[in-house]
Amino acid sequence: MCYNGKEVLIFMFIKTLKKFHLLGVVSCDDTSYLNVVLPEKVKLTNELVRLNYDKYSPFISPKFVTFPEKSYLMLWFMRSKNDASIIIPECYLLFKSLKNRKKDCIYILNNQKINVFIIKNNQLLASYVLNVLDDTLIQLSKDEYLIEEIEEIEEIEVNKMKEESINSLTMNEIYHFIQVNMDMKSISKFIVEKFTYPIVGLIVFSLFVNFIQGMYLESKIKTLEHKYLQEKAENKELRGYIKKYNIKAKKYELFIQNELAYPSVASIMEAIYKTLKDSKDIVIDSMNINGDKMLLRIRTSKSAISYLEKLNSIAYFKEILIQKNIRLTKNTKMVDFSIRLRKVF
Amino acid sequence: MNNTKILVLLIALVTYINYQNYFKVDIRHLAKKIDNLKSNIKREEKIKDENLSKNAFSLNYENLFFNGKKESYSQAMGHMQKEVADALNGVCRIENIKWAEAPISYEWYDELAMNISLTCSPKNFLIAVNRFNKTKKLYKVKSITMRRNITKQKNIIFLKLLAFRLSK
Numbered sequence: 214m215c216y217n218g219k220e221v222l223i224f225m226f227i228k229t230l231k232k233f234h235l236l237g238v239v240s241c242d243d244t245s246y247l248n249v250v251l252p253e254k255v256k257l258t259n260e261l262v263r264l265n266y267d268k269y270s271p272f273i274s275p276k277f278v279t280f281p282e283k284s285y286l287m288l289w290f291m292r293s294k295n296d297a298s299i300i301i302p303e304c305y306l307l308f309k310s311l312k313n314r315k316k317d318c319i320y321i322l323n324n325q326k327i328n329v330f331i332i333k334n335n336q337l338l339a340s341y342v343l344n345v346l347d348d349t350l351i352q353l354s355k356d357e358y359l360i361e362e363i364e365e366i367e368e369i370e371v372n373k374m375k376e377e378s379i380n381s382l383t384m385n386e387i388y389h390f391i392q393v394n395m396d397m398k399s400i401s402k403f404i405v406e407k408f409t410y411p412i413v414g415l416i417v418f419s420l421f422v423n424f425i426q427g428m429y430l431e432s433k434i435k436t437l438e439h440k441y442l443q444e445k446a447e448n449k450e451l452r453g454y455i456k457k458y459n460i461k462a463k464k465y466e467l468f469i470q471n472e473l474a475y476p477s478v479a480s481i482m483e484a485i486y487k488t489l490k491d492s493k494d495i496v497i498d499s500m501n502i503n504g505d506k507m508l509l510r511i512r513t514s515k516s517a518i519s520y521l522e523k524l525n526s527i528a529y530f531k532e533i534l535i536q537k538n539i540r541l542t543k544n545t546k547m548v549d550f551s552i553r554l555r556k557v558f
Numbered sequence: 559m560n561n562t563k564i565l566v567l568l569i570a571l572v573t574y575i576n577y578q579n580y581f582k583v584d585i586r587h588l589a590k591k592i593d594n595l596k597s598n599i600k601r602e603e604k605i606k607d608e609n610l611s612k613n614a615f616s617l618n619y620e621n622l623f624f625n626g627k628k629e630s631y632s633q634a635m636g637h638m639q640k641e642v643a644d645a646l647n648g649v650c651r652i653e654n655i656k657w658a659e660a661p662i663s664y665e666w667y668d669e670l671a672m673n674i675s676l677t678c679s680p681k682n683f684l685i686a687v688n689r690f691n692k693t694k695k696l697y698k699v700k701s702i703t704m705r706r707n708i709t710k711q712k713n714i715i716f717l718k719l720l721a722f723r724l725s726k
Contacts, residue, residue, distance in 0.1 A: 409563040413570040420577050427583025434588065437595040444602035451605055454615040461617045464666065471664075472722070478699045479687040482680065496706070503701040 220381075227382055230299060236387075237297030238379070239278075239289070241304045241328050245271050246340045249286040257286065278302060280389050287337060301382070301390050303375065304328070308337045310374035314364075319354055321346065321365040328371075331358050474556045475505055476529040481554075484527045485509070495520070498547070507552040512541070517548040524550060531555040622696040623667060624723035631661055634670055638695070638721045642674065645689035650678035650715070661723065668723045671700070676715040677707070683715060697721055 230236035247269050251257070257265070262279060270277070270290040278300050280287045289302040307328065311320055312335055322328040327343040331354055338358060343350065351363065366374075445452070481502065489495055498510040507530075511520065517538050524533050530552050537549035624634040635657050646652055658671035678686070683704075690697045703716040 405560060405563050405567065409560075409567045413566055416570045416574045420574065423577075423583055423585070426585055427588065430583075430585065430588040430592065434591055434595065437592060437599065441595055441599050441602065444599055444606065448602050448605050451610060454610075454612055455605075458615040458617055465617070465619060468667070472698060472720075477687075478702050478717075479684055479691075482684060486680075499703065499705040501701075501703045502699075 223382070223384060224380055227380065227387075230387075235297060236299045236301065237295050238306065238375075239291055239295060239300055239302050241302070241307070241324065241340065242326055242342050243292040244289040244302050244304060245275075245292075246302075246304055246337070247288040247290070248336070248338050249288050251281075251284065251286050253284060256281070262286075262288065278390055278392070280305060280386070282336070285336060295392075298392055299387055299390050300392050301379070301386075304330075304337075304340050306375050306378035307371065308332070308340070309378045309381075312337075315362060317360045318362045318364055319351065319358075319360050321351070321363065322371045323366065323368045324371050329354065331360065333358055333360060469558050474558050475554045476557050478502060481507070481529055484529055485524075488523050488527055489520075492520070492523070502554075505554045505556075507554060508536070509550040509552060511548050511550070512545055513548065514544045514546070517546065520548065521550070524552070529555055529557070620724060621694060622722070624670065624695065624721060626668065626724045629723070631670070634721070634723050635672065638670060638672060638697075638719075641690075641693050641695065641697075642672065642719065645693065646676065646678075646686050649682040649685045649689075650676045652676055653714075663725060666725055668725055670721045670723055672719045672721075674715075674717050674719055676717070677712050678715055679712055680704070683713070695721055 227236065247266060249257075249262075249266060257279070259279075262277065266277075266288060267275070272290055272292050275290040275292070276294055277288055277290045279289075287305065287308075289304065291300070291302075307322060307324075308330060311318075311330055311332060315332070316335055317333045320328075320330040320332065322330065327346050329341050329343060329351070330337060331339045339354070355361065355363070482500075485497075485500075489497075492513075492515075494514045496512045498512055499508075500510070501508040509524075513520065517535050521533060521535060524530060532553040534551045535548060536551040537547065539547045541547050624637065629637065639655060639657075642655070643652065653675040654673075655675075656673040658673070661668035661670050663669075676683070687699075698720045700718040700720050702718075705714045707714050
C-alpha cells in the first residue's frame with residue numbers, strides 16, 4: 214500500500230493521539246445511534262442537539278458525539294462518560310468501511326457481540342447490538358427498511374475493518390469528534406490548566422540557557438582579549454615598523470596619484486607612432502600636452518574619421534574629438550584632434 | 559480558573575519580558591566580538607610567524623627627490639639644469655632655458671619647474687626622454703608643445719619640466 218506525505222503525517226498524528234490517550238474509541242455496545250435528517254446547510258450546535266434529541270436517548274443525561282453527513286446528522290448517545298479529548302464511536306469506524314460496499318444492505322457483524330448495520334442509499338439508518346442473532350428481528354428490519362440483501366461478516370474481518378478505518382481518519386473527521394468546547398473562556402481555561410507549568414518551564418529554561426550562554430561567551434571573550442593583548446605586546450616593535458611603512462606608502466601613493474597620474478610624453482609619442490606608422494598620407498604638424506588634455510594637429514589627404522578610429526584604439530586616450538577640419542588645398546586638410554587622456558594610476 | 563496558576567503564569571511572563579528588555583545577553587553581539595578577536599589574534603600570529611626584520615619595512619624613494627635640507631632652490635635648479643644639459647647633449651639643441659621664479663610647495667615636497675625650448679627631431683627627443691628616465695632624480699614633463707619647423711626640417715619643442723624636492 215502506498216501513502217503520500219499527508220497521509221503519513223495524519224497516520225503519525227493519530228498514533229501520537231492514541232499513545233497519549235487523547236483519542237478514545239467507544240464500543241457499539243456503549244452507544245445508541247440516531248439518524249437525524251437535516252435540511253441542507255443546517256448546522257446544529259451541541260446545545261441544540263441536546264435540546265432537540267436528548268429525549269431519544271435510552272441513557273439518562275447522556276454524552277453524545279455527532280458527525281454531519283450531507284443531508285443527515287449521525288448522532289451517538291454514550292452510556293458513560295469518556296475523558297478522552299477525541300471520542301470516536303466504534304460504529305462510525307465500521308460504517309466507514311461498509312459505506313461504499315453496497316448501496317442497500319443489512320450487515321451482520323460478528324464483533325464481541327452481534328452488530329447490525331442497516332445501510333440504505335449509503336446512509337446509516339440504524340444500528341443495534343444483539344447478544345444472539347435473532348432472525349425475527351432481522352426479518353422485521355428487512356420489512357421496515359425494504360432492504361433485501363443481507364451480508365454477514367466474520368470477527369477477523371471486522372477487526373481488520375476497524376483498524377483500517379482508524380488509521381485512515383481524516384483531519385475533518387478528527388475535528389468533528391473533538392470533545393473540547395472551543396469558546397474563548399474555555400480555551401483560556403484550557404491553556405491555563407494545561408500549559409501554565411510547561412510555559413513557565415520553557416521561560417525559565419530559555420532564560421537559564423541565555424544566561425549560561427552569555428556567561429560562557431563573556432569568559433571566552435576575556436580569554437581571547439588577554440591572548441590578543443599578549444600577542445599585540447609581542448608584536449609592538451613590528452607594528453611600529455608596519456605603521457611607519459604604511460604612512461610612507463600612503464604618502465608615495467598620493468604623490469603618484471597627484472603627479473604621475475597621466476601617461477608620460479614618451480609613452481604617448483610611442484603609441485601614436487606605432488598606430489600611425491603605416492599611414493602614408495599624414496604629417497603631424499604639432500602636438501600639445503598639458504595635464505590630461507592633448508591637442509594633435511595633422512595634415513592629411515584622407516578622411517579625419519579613419520584617423521579618429523585609429524587614435525581611439527590607443528589605450529591612453531579616453532575621449533577624442535575632431536575640433537577642426539579645414540581644407541588647405543584641393544587634396545590637403547588640416548585636422549585638429551582634441552584628446553582627453555586616461556589616468557594610468 | 560485556577561488563580562494560583564494564573565499568578566504563576568503572570569509572574570513568569572513579566573519576568574520574561576523584563577529580562578528580554580533589560581538583562582538579555584546579546585549572543586549575536588558577543589559572537590561577533592569573538593570572531594573579531596579571533597581574526598585579530600590570527601593576524602598578530604601571522605605577523606609574528608613571518609619573523610620580519612626592520613629592513614623588510616624600508617621604503618626609500620627619497621633619492622628620487624632633491625633634498626631641501628642640503629640643497630637650496632638655486633643649487634637644486636643648477637643640478638637640474640646640468641642633468642637636462644647632459645640628457646640633451648648631442649641629440650637636441652637647447653634654444654632657451656628659464657627657471658620658474660619660486661618653487662610651489664605641497665605637503666611634504668616642492669615642485670621645481672623649468673621652461674625649456676629645444677630644436678630636435680622627434681626621434682632624438684625620445685632618446686633625450688629615455689636619458690631623463692635613467693637619471694637619479696625623478697623628472698616629469700608637465701606640458702609640452704611640439705611644432706614642425708618646415709624650413710629647418712626639425713621640431714621646435716617647448717616643454718615645462720618638473721623635478722621634486724623634499725621640503726625643509
